[in-house]
Amino acid sequence: MKVGEFHDSNRKIVGRTVLHHDVLESTNETAKELLETDIEEGLVVWADRQVAGRGRQGRAWASPAGGLYVSIILRPKEAHAWILGLLIGMPVVKALRHFGVFAGLKYPNDAVYQSRKIAGLLCEGVYRRDVYHVVAGIGVNTNVDLDKLPPDVQPHATTLKREVNLFVANDEFLDYLLNQVDDLYSRYRNTRVEFLLKDYRGQCTTIGKRVVATTSKGKMIGRAYDIAANGALVIMDDAGGKHEFVEGSLEVLK
């Protein structure tokens, strides 16, 4: 059920309108359904919990009450849409830092703190009536007790509540987050993507670490070395060969 609709005309594009629901299957799915209607770019769908939250690579995203679950509808230039999914990790990290968790980005766009995941992003590209849209879904473990997450997730996850003594209300976190995403999106539209990728590289804690990348082509072990101009993670193998990783699973070795 929709429980509220908020407007903020100070924002440029992202978060001028926020549709707040108590429970949804998945905010990304609801956002995609809304694409059938004439909706403004930057519209945000927010749910207090999800019963079928989705993660990357077909995984589920546990979405108990207390967490923050939002999807943002964007209409970027198609050429860079994939990179946009990477860059939106930056405002998420910025918001976490603002509220006291010094998180970093695990490639491509997981927010992690001390090797535990605290937020994830699922960006989906969708054509509707010949117009390309990106639905950027963001899930943040804000006011969640770790034991509310599935047992297999718990050892690799953390929450804002666990890391910070102060209570942070979801509406306060969301307000700050949307301001940051709005700023990032306007930079994305107005500056060269190389500049933004430079910022991304600075926040990506995977760089310099040994990693195991698993793709449809097999496994690759090496050191995460750089972010390429196309947004791929460059991995240097032990023989000095460079490989680009974009899609698959990535394990960071200790």
Ligand code: BTN
């Ligand atoms: C991941 O790290 O695997 C991505 C998790 C993305 C979760 C968010 S929660 C809001 C939006 N709705 C969904 O069903 N998924 C995304």
